[in-house]
Amino acid sequence: MVIDLSGKACLVTGASSGIGNEIARRLANSGADVAVTARNVEKLSQLTEIINQNGGNAIYFPVDILNEKEIDSCVNSAYKKLGKLDIIVHCAGMTIKGLLQDMQPTDWDTVIDTNLRSAFSLARASWKYLQRPEAEQNAKFLVIGSVGSFFGIPLSAAYCASKGGLVQLAKSLAVEWASQRINVNIICPGYIRTPLSESVLKIGETYQKVLSRIPMRRIGSTEDVANAALFLVSPLSDYITGTTLNVDGGLMNAAYTMDN
Amino acid sequence: MELLNKISVITGGTSGIGKATVIRFAEEGAKVAFCGRRSDQGKQVEKEINAAGYPGQAYFFPCDVSIEQEVKEFAAFVKEKLGNCEVLFNNAGIHLAGKLHETPPQEWDRIMNVDLRGAYLVCYYFLPQMLEKKYGTIINMSSVSGLLGDTEMVAYNTAKGAITNMTRCMALDYAMDGIRVNAVCPGITRSEIVEHTFTSIKGAEEKFKAAYPVHYIAEAVEVANAVVFLASRKCDFITGVNLPIDGGITAHTGQPYMGTY
Numbered sequence: 001m002v003i004d005l006s007g008k009a010c011l012v013t014g015a016s017s018g019i020g021n022e023i024a025r026r027l028a029n030s031g032a033d034v035a036v037t038a039r040n041v042e043k044l045s046q047l048t049e050i051i052n053q054n055g056g057n058a059i060y061f062p063v064d065i066l067n068e069k070e071i072d073s074c075v076n077s078a079y080k081k082l083g084k085l086d087i088i089v090h091c092a093g094m095t096i097k098g099l100l101q102d103m104q105p106t107d108w109d110t111v112i113d114t115n116l117r118s119a120f121s122l123a124r125a126s127w128k129y130l131q132r133p134e135a136e137q138n139a140k141f142l143v144i145g146s147v148g149s150f151f152g153i154p155l156s157a158a159y160c161a162s163k164g165g166l167v168q169l170a171k172s173l174a175v176e177w178a179s180q181r182i183n184v185n186i187i188c189p190g191y192i193r194t195p196l197s198e199s200v201l202k203i204g205e206t207y208q209k210v211l212s213r214i215p216m217r218r219i220g221s222t223e224d225v226a227n228a229a230l231f232l233v234s235p236l237s238d239y240i241t242g243t244t245l246n247v248d249g250g251l252m253n254a255a256y257t258m259d260n
Numbered sequence: 261m262e263l264l265n266k267i268s269v270i271t272g273g274t275s276g277i278g279k280a281t282v283i284r285f286a287e288e289g290a291k292v293a294f295c296g297r298r299s300d301q302g303k304q305v306e307k308e309i310n311a312a313g314y315p316g317q318a319y320f321f322p323c324d325v326s327i328e329q330e331v332k333e334f335a336a337f338v339k340e341k342l343g344n345c346e347v348l349f350n351n352a353g354i355h356l357a358g359k360l361h362e363t364p365p366q367e368w369d370r371i372m373n374v375d376l377r378g379a380y381l382v383c384y385y386f387l388p389q390m391l392e393k394k395y396g397t398i399i400n401m402s403s404v405s406g407l408l409g410d411t412e413m414v415a416y417n418t419a420k421g422a423i424t425n426m427t428r429c430m431a432l433d434y435a436m437d438g439i440r441v442n443a444v445c446p447g448i449t450r451s452e453i454v455e456h457t458f459t460s461i462k463g464a465e466e467k468f469k470a471a472y473p474v475h476y477i478a479e480a481v482e483v484a485n486a487v488v489f490l491a492s493r494k495c496d497f498i499t500g501v502n503l504p505i506d507g508g509i510t511a512h513t514g515q516p517y518m519g520t521y
Contacts, residue, residue, distance in 0.1 A: 001262040001288060001488050171511035178473030178508045190497075215435030216499065224497035231494065236485040239447075239478040242511020243504045250435045253428040253500035258436070 003234045006031030009082035010233070011075065013065060013092040013122065016043035018194030019144060020091030022222035023229045028056035030230060032087065035078035037063040065092045065118040066110070075125040085129040087233045090119050090143045095159040095196070108158045115162035119143055119169055132181040139181065140233040143170055144225075145188040145244065150252060163188075167244055174242030183241040185232045190248025192220040215257050216249030261315060262492040264289035267342045269334075271325050271382055272352030274301045276451035277401075280480035281349055281487050283309060286316035288488055290347065293338045295323035325352045325378030326370075335385035344389035347491045350379045351401045353419075355453070360414045368415050375419035376426075383430070390439050399490045400427045400443040404506045407445055424502050431500030440499040442490045447506030449478045473508035 010027045014020035016038035024036045028051040036058060038044055044060035051058035059081055061074040079085050093115045096107045123141065130139035147153070148160035149167045167186055174184040191197060191210050201207050201219065211217055228247045231237055246252050268285050272278040273294025285292045286309050296302045299322040306320035319341060323334040338345050353375045356367060379400055390396025405413060406420030423443060430441040448454060448468050454477075458465040469475050486505050489495060504510050 001485070001492060001494070174508045174511045175473045179475055181474075215432045216497065217436060218497075220497040224495075227494040228498065231489045236489065237505075239474070239482040239505050239507050240486065240503070241474065242508040243506075245498070245503060246501050247495070247497050249497050250431045250500040254432055257432065 001236065003030050003230045003236065005087075005230075005234065008032040008086040009035075009078075009084045010087040010089065011035045011037070011078045011085060011126070012089045013037050013063070013118070014144075015047060015060075015091065016040040018091070018196055019189065019192065019222050019225050020089070021047060022226045023089050023091060024058070025051060026226040026230055027087070027089070027233070028054070028058055033057045033082050034059075035074075035082060036060045037065075037074055038092070039064055066113050068121045071118065071121045072125045075122070075129070079129050085126060085139070086137070087140045088122060088126050088130070088142070089229060089233065090122055090141075092118055093144065093146075093196070095156055097155040099155060100157045103158065111158035112162045112165075115159070116165045116169070119166055123169075123173060127177075127182075130177075130180070130182045134181070136181075137235050138183050138238050141173065141177070141182055141184045142229060142232050143184075143186045145170075145186045147188065147190050147248060147252060149186075149188050149244070170244070171242045178241060183232075183238065185237075185240060185243050185245065187225060187228050187232065188244055188246045188248070188252070189225045190214065190220060190246065190251040192222060192225055192247075194222060213254065213257060214249045214251045215254050218249060220247060220249060261289035262488060262494070263316070263347065266290045266346050266491070267338070267344065268292045268347040268349070268491070269338055269345045269382075269386060270294040270349040270351055271323075271378070272296055273320075274298055274305050276453070277446065277449055277480045277483045278349075278351040279305055281351065281484040282318055283314070284481065284484040284488050285347075285491075286312075286314035286318055289315040291317050291319070291342050293319045293321060293334075293342060293345075295321045295325070295334050295352075297322070297324045325382055326373040328381055331378075331381045331385050335389070338386075339389060344393045345386045346390070346393065346396055348382065348386050348390075348396070348398045349401070349487055349491070350382050350398065352378055352382075353401055356415045357412055358415070359412050363415050371415045371419055375416070376422050379423055379426070387434075387439075390434075391437055394438045396434075396439040397491050398430065398439065398441045399487050400441070402427065402443040402445045402502055404445050404447045404504060404510050406443070407502065407504065407510055427502060428500045435499060440496070442499060442501045442503065444483055444486050444490065445502050445504040445506065445510075446478065446483045447472060447504070447509050449480055449483055451480060471509065472506070473512055476507065478505060478507065
C-alpha cells in the first residue's frame, strides 16, 4: 500500500510543530506539493527548507489563524502558487489551562477561535477550490480532533468544547460536501508526544496516570498520527467520509485497563 | 509492499469483500490462507489469484466458520502450511431481513452462529498463534448496521452490534500482547448478493444511492483498502476502532434536506 500523492497540492495549518509538522513532511515525502502555515515564520522557513532539501516542494505562508482575512488570502495564495488545492489538513490548535469559573472570556474566545472557528474559516475559504467533477479524484479535508472531542479534561473546558465541535463540524461538512466529492474526516489522537502535550506529560505523576489509562501502555508518536492522516487523504479512502478515526492505543474504548 | 510475507487469514474469501481483500493482500505480498463454504469456487479463486502473478500467494481451505471442528482444522492447516497467523480478517457473514416476530428461532440462531459465534470461533482458534508470536492484528467485519439501527434487520444488526463491542473488548484484553483488534464498518458495497438485490427489487439501487451522502455505492476494493491499512504497520497505535467505510451515511442524522430556508 504505497501512498503516492504525486501531483497533489496540499495545505497544512499548524505546521510549525508537532502533528502538523510531521504531517507536512510526510505529505511531501509522498510526492505532494505542500503549502504550510502557522504563525512562527522561523519554524516555517526551517520546515520548508528541510522539505525542499530532501527533493520535495514546499512553500510557506505565515498566518494568524484567528484572522479570517489572513486565512482567505493564504488559501488563495496557496492555490495560485501550487496551481490547485486537493488536500487540506487542519492541525492548528492550542489550549489555555484553567478552571472555567476563573477563565477570562477573552481566553475562552482565543481557544475556541483558534481550534474551531479557524476550521470554519478554512473550509469557507477553500471550498471553491476543492469541488471535483466525477472524472477527477476526490478532494480531502481533514481535521485533527482530540481525546477531548469525547472526554472531559480538567482545566480544559474550552479546549474540549472546541474539539467536540470539530467532530460535528466534520460530520456536517461531510454530508454537505459529499456530492461535490470532497471527503471530510477527523482524526482524534489520544496522548501523543508533541510540544503541546509535553508540558502535561513531563510531570511524572501525571505521566504515570495517563499511561495507566492507555491499554497499549505507551504514548503515541506524531508518526502514528501522520500514518493515519496519509491514509485519509489518499485515494484509498474515497468512500470514507464524516468518520472519526481514533489513534489512541485503545484509550477511548477503555472504561479502565488491566493492572500491569 | 505493506504485508510482505505476512501470514494472513481471511474468512469468507471466495466472493465479495472477502475475495477483493484476498487479492489486495496478495498484491501487498502476503501469504493468504482464505476459507469459504463453496469448495469449487474457493479453488477457482485460488487458481485465479495465483495465476495473476501477484507477489503474494493464496491458499484456499474449505471451512464453514459456524462449524467448530472445521475452524479448528483451518487453524491447524494454516499453522502447518504457513506458520503462526499474523493477520486475521474475520470477514465471513450472512444477512437476514425481517422484524423480530417474523424471525423464527432457527433463523435467529443461524445468523448468530455465522456472524457472531463464527467470528468468536475463528478468534478462539487463531489467537493462540498470535499470542505465541506476541504479534498480531485482527480486523473484524462489522457494518454500519453494527453502529446504528436499520428497519427490519433486527437479527443482523444485533449480531453486528455484538461484533462492534467484541472488537473493543478484545482490543483492551490484548493491548499488551502486541495484538491489535479493529473492525471495518462498511455501508452498502457492491457484491453478488447486492447486485442480485438491485436486479430483483425495482428501484433499490436508486434508493440506496439517494440515501448515501456521496450518492454512489462502494466497490469491494474500497473496503479491502481499509482492511489493508488496518492490517499494516502503519497503524501500530490504532486499536479498538470501528472504522466506517460508508460514504458518510453514519455522519448523517437522516433528516431530509429541505433546501435553504
